[in-house]
Amino acid sequence: MQKALTIAGSDSGAGAGIQADLKTFAAHGVYGTCAVTAVTAQNTLGVVCWQALDADLVTAQIEAVVSDIGADAVKVGMLANAAIAEAVAAAIRALDLPQVVVDPVMVAKGGDRLISDEGVATIRSELLPLAHVVTPNIPEAEALTGLSIQSPADMRDAAARILRLGPRVVLVKGGHAGGPESVDVCVTAATSFEIRAPRIDTPHTHGTGCTLSSAIAANLALGLPDREAIELAREYLDGALRHAPGLGRGHGPLNHFWRAVY
Secondary structure, rough: OOEEEEEEEOOOOOOHHHHHHHHHHOOOOOEEEEEEEEEEEEOOOEEEEEEEEHHHHHHHHHHHHHHHHOOEEEEEEEOOHHHHHHHHHHHHHHHHHOEEEEEEEEOOOOOOOOOHHHHHHHHHHHHHHHHEEEEEEHHHHHHHOOOOOOOOOHHHHHHHHHHOOOOOEEEOOOOOOOOOEEEEEEEOOEEEEEEEOOOOOOOOEEEEHHHHHHHHHHHHHOOOOOHHHHHHHHHHHHHHHOOOOOOOOOOOOOOOHHHOOO
């Protein structure tokens, strides 16, 4: 069985972070393991509080899982601070972890900041050069590049600039943009393409970024080529949004097992 490791923050009930990652891995038939970087108290209305773990403990979790179970792909999410970002990058290098998908989580769905400015700088300099795929949304791509993104052309420019930081594939997600279509823009050294689909009108969007990046990691673990892994992950995410269970009074969670239920 293929294995995927998620390195991310916990979620106490809103359906993001490690909760979303492990459900997504399971929905793809991939065995999921995790290394927790931070513990959050949150629900669909927002983050109440959160606490980063010690960087050495994060490293110990990664080493414990990989030395015994292994990993065919890795998803990296919330890192909280520069020390954890540095520790994760060091572990990826030391353990030669394959097919790393970096979701550069910076702000929670409700607007709460989840990483320091020093942490963002460390992600740019230490982690992105190790990434196979990086999946920023528009605000994250703006933070990583300093560009103002107003259109798919701007998204492509930002993706190209992030690509120069070292990852093999950059997917800038268009969920924060307006319009009847949701447009994601993917750029590699050899090509670029867009993924377009009708925008799904729902408040239940908590964990969309976690779910998409984890689905990409799962598909890579299963041996799919990059473009197919990304396009199928987007199809999976759209289905999880359409079949959201309607829980909570804010940004509710997705239905990660929609294909097994409907």
